[in-house]
Amino acid sequence: MDSKTVWLIIVIFIVIIFFIRYRFIHKEKQLKTFDLSHDIPLGKVPLEQPFQNKLLLSSSPEMYYLPQFLNENEIKHVLDLIQTRFQRSRAEPANGEPMEHEDRTSYSAFLSKSETSVIENIEKRASEISGMPLVNLEDIQIVRYTPGQFFNPHYDYFVRYTEKNGQDGKATIESLKRGGQRVKSIFVYLNLLDENEKGGSTIFPVLKRKFKPVYAGDALMWNNMENGVEDERTLHGGEKVKHSIKYGMNIWIREKAFQ
Numbered sequence: 001m002d003s004k005t006v007w008l009i010i011v012i013f014i015v016i017i018f019f020i021r022y023r024f025i026h027k028e029k030q031l032k033t034f035d036l037s038h039d040i041p042l043g044k045v046p047l048e049q050p051f052q053n054k055l056l057l058s059s060s061p062e063m064y065y066l067p068q069f070l071n072e073n074e075i076k077h078v079l080d081l082i083q084t085r086f087q088r089s090r091a092e093p094a095n096g097e098p099m100e101h102e103d104r105t106s107y108s109a110f111l112s113k114s115e116t117s118v119i120e121n122i123e124k125r126a127s128e129i130s131g132m133p134l135v136n137l138e139d140i141q142i143v144r145y146t147p148g149q150f151f152n153p154h155y156d157y158f159v160r161y162t163e164k165n166g167q168d169g170k171a172t173i174e175s176l177k178r179g180g181q182r183v184k185s186i187f188v189y190l191n192l193l194d195e196n197e198k199g200g201s202t203i204f205p206v207l208k209r210k211f212k213p214v215y216a217g218d219a220l221m222w223n224n225m226e227n228g229v230e231d232e233r234t235l236h237g238g239e240k241v242k243h244s245i246k247y248g249m250n251i252w253i254r255e256k257a258f259q
């Protein structure tokens with residue numbers, strides 16, 4: 001081998017080493033961002049910011065932690081307003097009507113748009129922090145789990161093309177007519193679970209992450225779509241609650257005005 005070839009091999013070797021190191025370090029950085037939410041329960045992340053600062057948990061899929069998205073008075077107001085309205089939650093299979101389903105055993109209730117000035121403020125805040133127009137918000141949904149209840153992993157977006165002929169199912173077609181796809185979700189934790197509660201987290205099985213509230217009022221916000229395509233990594237669910245009562249708030253945001 002002449003000296004030129006030797007030098008060429010050395011240069012190629014060095015380039016390969018740098019490439020591997022870069023990939024490795026880059027990956028490690030991404031994981032670190034995510035581990036913040038995984039190893040440290042929500043709320044224990046050191047915070048210096050008020051609610052309008054969202055903390056990035058992941059850039060792909062885009063996911064944020066919203067510390068103190070609701071305050072104590074707002075939570076009390078919402079829970080007082082809603083107590084008599086709870087009904088068995090419904091799930092929306094892509095090819096059928098929304099119905100009671102063994103995958104979702106919790107109870108839920110809806111707030112009307114701008115029902116009170118407090119609700120109106122919450123809606124405005126959700127619009128601001130998500131960067132989406134106020135009119136794109138669906139009516140806010142409150143969920144309640146009592147011991148033994150859960151919501152199995154599901155997508156918040158309406159699932160496309162499930163029929164044999166490659167067409168959207170009936171429920172998906174109807175849902176999409178009301179403002180297009182659900183592009184963003186905000187899930188607010190309205191109370192703390194019992195100290196010894198082992199269940200009740202929000203789980204993202206594909207992302208291998210679990211979130212548990214440490215402060216009532218904290219929220220998660222994520223994009224259900226990436227580059228205009230439904231993002232299957234956003235599969236998530238409400239883990240079975242063992243012995244607490246868990247209240248949460250769903251704010252779903254459409255791509256167009258919600259009707």
Ligand SMILES: O=C(O)CCC(=O)C(=O)O
Pocket residue numbers: 143151156187200201202203236237238239248250
């Ligand atoms: O209960 C949770 O933590 C998640 C609830 C949820 O995914 C939903 O209501 O769509």
